[in-house]
Amino acid sequence: MIDKLEFLLALARERNFGKAAELCGVTQPTFSAGIKHLEEILGVMLVQRSSRFLGFTAEGERVLDWARRIVADSRAMRQEVHALKRGLVGHIKIAAIPTALAMVSEITTPYRAKHPHVKFTILSRNSIEILSMLENLEVDAGLTYLDNEPLGKVRSVSLYPEQYRLLTSEDSPYGDRDQVTWAEVSRIPLCLLTPDMQNRRIINRLLRTAGGGEPEPTLESNSMIVLFSHVRTGRWASVMPEKLANTLGLTEKLRSIPIVEPEAVHMIGLIVPNREPMSPLTAALVAEAKHLAVALA
Incomplete structure (x- = not known):
């Protein structure tokens, strides 16, 4: 069922069946069948359809909220199990506002020194996009303003x-x-x-x-x-x-x-999803951000 929830998250990101299927690495018929199967399991319509994606139903929006939690917990569980065997291994995606991009290396460099098997992707995005990407599990963390516009339900570490x-x-x-x-x-x-x-x-x-x-x-x-x-x-x-x-x-x-x-x-700071338990990769990132905050104080 996790894979079907991943389909739902991809559809929320792309708002298009074809692009969402491509993102998930499956054909569009396979993708559509997966969404349909999820609807049959839950007994409700999740997606408003015609010849194209029109949006989620009210039930679909609630299921989407649960999908974010379940998929995030599933990913965190796999990370923790792997970390127990081999230490931290994986891939962290960070989205940063353009004015903060130059500061990302202050976190990623000491992180990689401690955990050399972790890889990074750094994206330049505006603050609204960062919040959306965090919500839809497209990135693990963001570097953005903390005090100018509403952030919603995130954890933050003030940096500078x-x-x-x-x-x-x-x-x-x-x-x-x-x-x-x-x-x-x-x-x-x-x-x-x-x-x-x-x-x-x-x-x-x-x-x-x-x-x-x-x-x-x-x-x-x-x-x-x-x-x-x-x-x-x-x-x-x-x-x-x-x-x-x-x-x-x-x-x-x-x-x-x-x-x-x-x-x-x-104030510029690091934000991560407000979820428990926090994934090991994200927890280590927050720890590095706190070290940097002390150094910059």
Whole structure:
């Protein structure tokens, strides 16, 4: 029955029978038959059907909640049994917001030193996608904001405060300053993350409050590397978190200037599903995050 519940989770992710079947590595007729068999076992319709997927029934939504718990527990059980025999072995998937990607290595590197048979996949996603992927068991953990928008039912480990800097060349407007205000930053053409990113929503709110208008960046991207590569030319400016700017590296002519008035700080942390028992792989990840939090304090 676990495999049929995995089918249901795949359908919740893809919202399409063909794509969900491909994700599960089976043909679409086999996939559809599996969903139908699950409905027969439970005695209720789970999926609204026509020629395509229309959504889940009310009963299907409740079964989906149980499927997440049962499949998560099944995976955790297998991990724990394997860990008793061979130590931690497996694959961890972590989704991180773009501004926190550079910090992931601070967790994965010491983790791998202790557990060399664990492999990692790191994905760049926005904060809303991270929560959805956690819920649907697509990732094991996320690195995201903890205090700006609702997180739902997750466990979290606070890692570090995100503080903002104006990145600009020394010969650009305000490039010779020791600090700038958000009102001053609002007058500069900026390259920023795309509006679907929570960092952009935070910056938009700060700039609107300070400058009174809607920010109109000269360049948008969902990649911090793209933004930083433009700023490094000396012809662009951007607002970036301090730790990210320091990690990417500043050139001789590129300045990272604190933005004040108002002082804006948001907490970045690790989030994992709020489930008991926690899988051994996830528990070890949380332990490393706590070690990092102490080191960064």
